[in-house]
Amino acid sequence: MAGYEFGNPEVVEEELDVLIIGGGMAACGAAVEIMRWSEGLDLKIKLVDKAAMDRSGAVAQGLSAINTYMGDNDPADYVRMVRTDLMGIIREDLVYDVGRHVDGSVHLFEHWGLPIWKRPGDEDKPLTGGGKPVRSGKWQIMINGESYKWIVAEAAKKSLGTENIQEHVFIVKLVNDKNDPSRVAGAVGFSVREDKVYIYKFKCCLLVCGGAVNVFRPRSVGEGQGRAWYPVWNAGSTYAMALEAGAEGTMLENRFVPARFKDGYGPVGAWFLLFKAKSMNANGEDYQAKNAHLLKEHNYGTYAQGHSMGTCLRNHLMMEELRNGEGPIIMDTPSALAKLAETMTPKEIKHLEAEAWEDFLDMTIGQCGIWAGENIEPDKEVSELMPTEPYLLGSHAGCAGLWVSGPTDIPGVPEDWSWGYRGMTTITGLFTAGDGVGASGHKFSSGSFTEGRLAAKSMVKFALDNKDWQPELEDSVEDLLEEIYRPVRNFLERKDYTTAIDVNPHYVTPRMLQFRLQKIMDEYVAGVSTMYQTNAKYLEIAERKLGMLKEDSLKTRAKDLHELLRAWENYHRIIAAEAHMKHIQFREETRYPGYYYRADYRDLDDENWRVFVNSTYDRKTKQWSLRKVPYVQLIKD
Numbered sequence: 181m182a183g184y185e186f187g188n189p190e191v192v193e194e195e196l197d198v199l200i201i202g203g204g205m206a207a208c209g210a211a212v213e214i215m216r217w218s219e220g221l222d223l224k225i226k227l228v229d230k231a232a233m234d235r236s237g238a239v240a241q242g243l244s245a246i247n248t249y250m251g252d253n254d255p256a257d258y259v260r261m262v263r264t265d266l267m268g269i270i271r272e273d274l275v276y277d278v279g280r281h282v283d284g285s286v287h288l289f290e291h292w293g294l295p296i297w298k299r300p301g302d303e304d305k306p307l308t309g310g311g312k313p314v315r316s317g318k319w320q321i322m323i324n325g326e327s328y329k330w331i332v333a334e335a336a337k338k339s340l341g342t343e344n345i346q347e348h349v350f351i352v353k354l355v356n357d358k359n360d361p362s363r364v365a366g367a368v369g370f371s372v373r374e375d376k377v378y379i380y381k382f383k384c385c386l387l388v389c390g391g392a393v394n395v396f397r398p399r400s401v402g403e404g405q406g407r408a409w410y411p412v413w414n415a416g417s418t419y420a421m422a423l424e425a426g427a428e429g430t431m432l433e434n435r436f437v438p439a440r441f442k443d444g445y446g447p448v449g450a451w452f453l454l455f456k457a458k459s460m461n462a463n464g465e466d467y468q469a470k471n472a473h474l475l476k477e478h479n480y481g482t483y484a485q486g487h488s489m490g491t492c493l494r495n496h497l498m499m500e501e502l503r504n505g506e507g508p509i510i511m512d513t514p515s516a517l518a519k520l521a522e523t524m525t526p527k528e529i530k531h532l533e534a535e536a537w538e539d540f541l542d543m544t545i546g547q548c549g550i551w552a553g554e555n556i557e558p559d560k561e562v563s564e565l566m567p568t569e570p571y572l573l574g575s576h577a578g579c580a581g582l583w584v585s586g587p588t589d590i591p592g593v594p595e596d597w598s599w600g601y602r603g604m605t606t607i608t609g610l611f612t613a614g615d616g617v618g619a620s621g622h623k624f625s626s627g628s629f630t631e632g633r634l635a636a637k638s639m640v641k642f643a644l645d646n647k648d649w650q651p652e653l654e655d656s657v658e659d660l661l662e663e664i665y666r667p668v669r670n671f672l673e674r675k676d677y678t679t680a681i682d683v684n685p686h687y688v689t690p691r692m693l694q695f696r697l698q699k700i701m702d703e704y705v706a707g708v709s710t711m712y713q714t715n716a717k718y719l720e721i722a723e724r725k726l727g728m729l730k731e732d733s734l735k736t737r738a739k740d741l742h743e744l745l746r747a748w749e750n751y752h753r754i755i756a757a758e759a760h761m762k763h764i765q766f767r768e769e770t771r772y773p774g775y776y777y778r779a780d781y782r783d784l785d786d787e788n789w790r791v792f793v794n795s796t797y798d799r800k801t802k803q804w805s806l807r808k809v810p811y812v813q814l815i816k817d
């Protein structure tokens with residue numbers, strides 16, 4: 181068809197032992213570790229990423245801190261911190277496992293060349309040689325991390341070999357085994373650069389495509405569209421593909437609403453913890469002190485210990501000001517820098533100012549754009565803070581994800597929390613890590629990489645244990661091809677019906693479909709426009725609208741490969757959104773005030789709801805099943 185030289189994709193089929201889907205922190209951890217365990221075993225291992233690994237995923241722009249490093253801390257204390265932050269419901273076996281292994285990963289990063297800040301006198305000593313890191317908080321260490329992802333990806337590439345890495349391939353779905361629906365046998369995707377569809381068969385795979393961004397209408401619309409805090413290219417693929425394959429999800433009601441520098445989404449951690457900046461309301465009041473009494477209401481303070489409170493509770497105290505017209509919330513950067521400068525030489529002060537900029541230049545460049553564009557010098561002028569739109573993730577201060585098999589050597593772990601292979605979901609052969617693992621937040625970049633390593637070791641064992649098993653896909657190649665290229669066909673077959681390609685009753689553009697999703701989630705599922713509130717009635721409407729949206733998604737058009745990518749990203753977002761909505765509907769309490777409120781169940785209700793909520797989805801009937809799973813405390817208070 182003239183002008184549209186695509187639509188007849190070449191099909192590339194490949195059979196592997198292990199496929200790693202994603203090229204982010206968890207995937208790189210797996211890529212590095214897997215070669216250590218599979219040496220001499222003649223396993224075929226491949227990694228596939230929708231983007232270029234050097235700059236893919238959440239760490240694309242770099243980071244300024246590694247937020248999980250134990251050092252002299254006890255992993256049991258780490259579990260206590262995560263439990264406090266996530267309001268009392270976490271898989272302590274998984275969190276402890278990350279805590280006891282994470283430092284080895286950070287040591288590898290330093291060994292590969294990542295500059296880690298050291299305390300005066302220790303500048304030339306590596307961490308493994310006794311060098312003391314500069315800590316911004318108890319768990320966080322500062323880095324010069326603009327090239328963090330390059331460094332980690334380089335190690336992953338060297339380990340796997342670039343011939344075993346396929347970039348620019350977007351995986352659309354997992355395919356279950358023909359003879360055993362509780363098992364995965366393959367995955368299918370397409371090249372975002374060429375007219376090619378890839379069909380992989382494997383013994384097992386690691387699904388590590390990050391969290392879900394742009395499910396909710398973002399605060400940045402119109403001229404600001406495209407800006408978000410979490411990486412816009414992570415579209416819920418992990419959750420959607422795993423759930424569709426039948427894997428059990430857990431805590432998918434949880435979300436992360438970070439307080440961020442307004443409009444540029446600059447993270448606040450270094451400002452609060454390292455620079456010791458204070459935030460205040462419009463009247464210059466310390467709203468955390470002013471609103472501390474709120475923690476006594478609705479049992480919200482159950483897990484707050486003195487000044488240490490969950491991230492959602494810090495939001496809750498801030499949101500009270502915004503609800504009462506006491507905003508804007510201000511981050512007092514000038515006072516913080518002036519206080520630090522009191523004991524500094526002019527040269528040190530210049531360095532401090534540079535660090536203030538570098539925090540964002542290394543991690544969230546858009547924030548520097550805002551500062552430069554609005555003539556804000558942080559040492560002279562304050563900045564606004566704002567809670568962002570919600571994101572679904574399992575590695576930062578959130579715990580949405582999948583239910584996975586944990587370690588077996590921690591006393592008191594229920595038997596059914598472990599089924600042989602660490603990191604395997606409830607679907608045989610399907611592993612996950614990082615943002616994919618639910619009920620175990622606060623892993624961050626280092627913990628996600630570590631979970632990838634743990635999963636890699638298990639996958640090698642799985643591949644060996646299943647050496648003679650042959651994968652058979654439940655769908656035919658023709659059917660898969662038909663499904664994946666449906667948006668292209670929608671376009672090519674109907675594009676001449678009108679003279680304006682974006683206006684056509686026979687298809688919907690990915691952009692418009694995304695707007696519809698974001699509007700539903702924003703207005704009915706506790707987005708920013710309702711100040712993060714919802715109730716059963718709103719959720720009932722959301723359920724109906726999401727059902728129709730899912731039907732209409734079959735009409736999405738793709739006029740080029742970029743739109744094909746957008747079409748499938750949106751589909752993944754819709755499934756992730758539906759899971760989130762169903763979980764919020766099921767949990768009849770407000771567990772995470774400051775992340776979202778069930779206005780019809782205002783209380784945190786430990787008696788009935790200190791439990792995991794787990795879900796499964798049947799892609800044939802489109803039905804969800806939800807259940808409560810008892811929480812078990814393994815580490816004493």
Ligand code: SFD
Pocket residue numbers: 201202203204205206207228229230231233236237238239243244245246247248349350351352388389390391409410411413414415417418447448449543544575576613614615616623624625626628629
């Ligand atoms: O400041 C497909 N994070 C921070 N971690 C820290 O340790 N320190 C910080 O300072 C952190 N901060 C921070 C962080 C993230 C962001 C965006 C900012 C600031 C601005 C969190 C970590 O980055 C995060 O925990 C990990 O990266 C999570 O790792 P992982 O592997 O679960 O996700 P990923 O790295 O995003 O990788 C996802 C990969 O999947 C690919 N992909 N590939 C094929 N097919 C598909 N369908 C795919 N969909 C996605 C992606 O391309 C990518 O390779 S601060 O705020 O606290």
Ligand code: AMP
Pocket residue numbers: 247317319320438447448449450452453491494577
């Ligand atoms: P952020 O920049 O908000 O993503 O946070 C980075 C790290 O600092 C995370 O480990 C947060 O939990 C922690 N953090 C951020 N703000 C605060 C705060 N006000 N008090 C304590 N910890 C914080």
